[in-house]
Amino acid sequence: MKELKKYFNIADKVQIEYYDKVGELRQYVSQVVDIHDGQQEEFIDVLIPMYKSMDVNIMQGSVLKLIVFKGDAIYEIRTIVYKKIFGSIPLLRLKAISEIIKKQRRDYYRLKIFREIEARLVIDPDEEKYGETFICNLQDISAGGLMFCTKKYFNVNDKMEFTLNLNGTKKVVQGVIVRRTLNESYRIPYSYGVQYINLNMADRNAISRFIFEEQRRLIKKGLI
Numbered sequence: 001m002k003e004l005k006k007y008f009n010i011a012d013k014v015q016i017e018y019y020d021k022v023g024e025l026r027q028y029v030s031q032v033v034d035i036h037d038g039q040q041e042e043f044i045d046v047l048i049p050m051y052k053s054m055d056v057n058i059m060q061g062s063v064l065k066l067i068v069f070k071g072d073a074i075y076e077i078r079t080i081v082y083k084k085i086f087g088s089i090p091l092l093r094l095k096a097i098s099e100i101i102k103k104q105r106r107d108y109y110r111l112k113i114f115r116e117i118e119a120r121l122v123i124d125p126d127e128e129k130y131g132e133t134f135i136c137n138l139q140d141i142s143a144g145g146l147m148f149c150t151k152k153y154f155n156v157n158d159k160m161e162f163t164l165n166l167n168g169t170k171k172v173v174q175g176v177i178v179r180r181t182l183n184e185s186y187r188i189p190y191s192y193g194v195q196y197i198n199l200n201m202a203d204r205n206a207i208s209r210f211i212f213e214e215q216r217r218l219i220k221k222g223l224i
Contacts, residue, residue: 003100004035004037004042004044004077004096004100005035005037006100007068007070007075007077007100008032008035008044008066008068008075009032009035010032010033010034010035011031011032012031012032012068013029013030013031013068014029014030014031014032014046014066014067014068015027015028015029015030015066015067015068015069016028016029016030016046016049016058016064016065016066016067017064017065017067018058018062018063018064018065020182024180024181024182025179025180025181025182026056026182027181028049028051028056029049030046030047030048030049030092031046031047032044032045032046032068033045033046033047033089033091041095041096042095042096043082043093043094043095043096044066044079044093044094044096045085045091045092045093045094046066046091046092046094047089047090047091047092048084048090048091048092055090058081058092059081060081060082060083060084061080061081062080062081063078063079063080063097064078064079064080064081064094065077065078065079066078066079066094073102073103074102074103075100075101075102075103076100076101076103077096077098077099077100077101078096078097078098079094079095079096079097080094080095080097081093081094082094082095109142109143109211109215110140110141110142110147111140111141111142111211111214111215112139112140113138113139113140113141113214114137114138114139115137115138115165116135116136116137116138117135117136117137117138117148117162117163117164117165118133118134118135118136118162118163119133119134119135119136119148119150119160119161119162119163120132120133120134120160120161121154121158121159121160121161122158122159122160122161122174125159125174130161134150134152136148136149136150136152137149137150137188138164139191141164141207141210141211142207142211143204143207143208143211144195144196145175145178145193145194145195145196146162146175146194146196147191147192147193147194148162148191148192148194149183149188149190149191149192150188150190150192151188151189151190152190153190154177154180154190154192155177155180156177156178156179156180157176157177157178158176158177159174159175159176159177159197160174160175160176160177160192160194161173161174162174162175162194164207166206166207166209166210167210167213169206171203171206171207173196173199173203173207174196174197174198174199175194175195175196175197176194176195176197177192177193177194178193178194178195179192179193180192180193181193
C-alpha cells in the first residue's frame with residue numbers, strides 16, 4: 001500500500017524528474033491537483049509543467065519521479081504517465097508504481113553561492129594527466145560536495161579538480177560527478193552535482209568554516 005494521501009496533499013508543490021530520450025535529466029515544478037485511492041491502484045493528478053509559457057510535452061507511458069519536501073524529510077515515488085487530461089486545466093494523471101521512499105534532507109548544509117572557479121577534468125590521476133583548465137560557475141557548496149554549471153559536457157562518474165578561493169585561502173579539491181542536469185532555460189545549459197573524493201579533514205573543515213563565515217555575513221546583511 002503506497003498511501004499517497006499520507007505524504008502528498010492537494011496543492012502541494014512537487015518536483016518532477018525524468019530522463020528524456022537522450023538520457024538527460026529533466027526537472028520541473030508542478031502542483032498536486034487530486035489524489036485517487038484504490039484497492040489495487042493509486043493515481044495522482046498534477047498540473048502539466050510549463051516551460052517558456054508552453055506545456056512541457058511529457059509522453060504517455062513516461063516514468064517520472066515525483067518528489068515532495070516536508071519539513072526535514074523528502075518523500076519520493078516512481079510513477080508512470082497513465083494519461084493526459086486536457087480540460088480547463090491540463091493535467092497529468094500519474095499511476096504510482098513504487099512504494100514511497102523517505103529520505104532525510106542533505107546531511108551537509110549547502111550554501112548558495114555564485115562565483116567563477118577554475119576546474120579541469122581528471123583524466124589519469126596516477127600519471128597526473130588532466131584536461132584543459134576552464135572557468136565555470138559555482139552554484140552551491142557544502143562540506144560534502146558542490147554544484148557547478150558550464151557549457152561543457154561531461155559524463156556522470158567523470159572525476160574533476162577544482163580550485164576554490166575560500167576568503168583568500170586557495171584549496172584544490174577533487175570530486176566525482178554524480179548528477180548531470182540539462183537546464184534549457186539558462187544561457188549555461190549544464191549543471192553538475194559533485195561529491196568530493198580523497199578530501200582530507202583539514203580541507204573539509206576549511207570548507208565548513210568558509211560556509212559558516214559566509215552564512216554569518218549574509219545574515220548580517222539580511223540576505224538569509
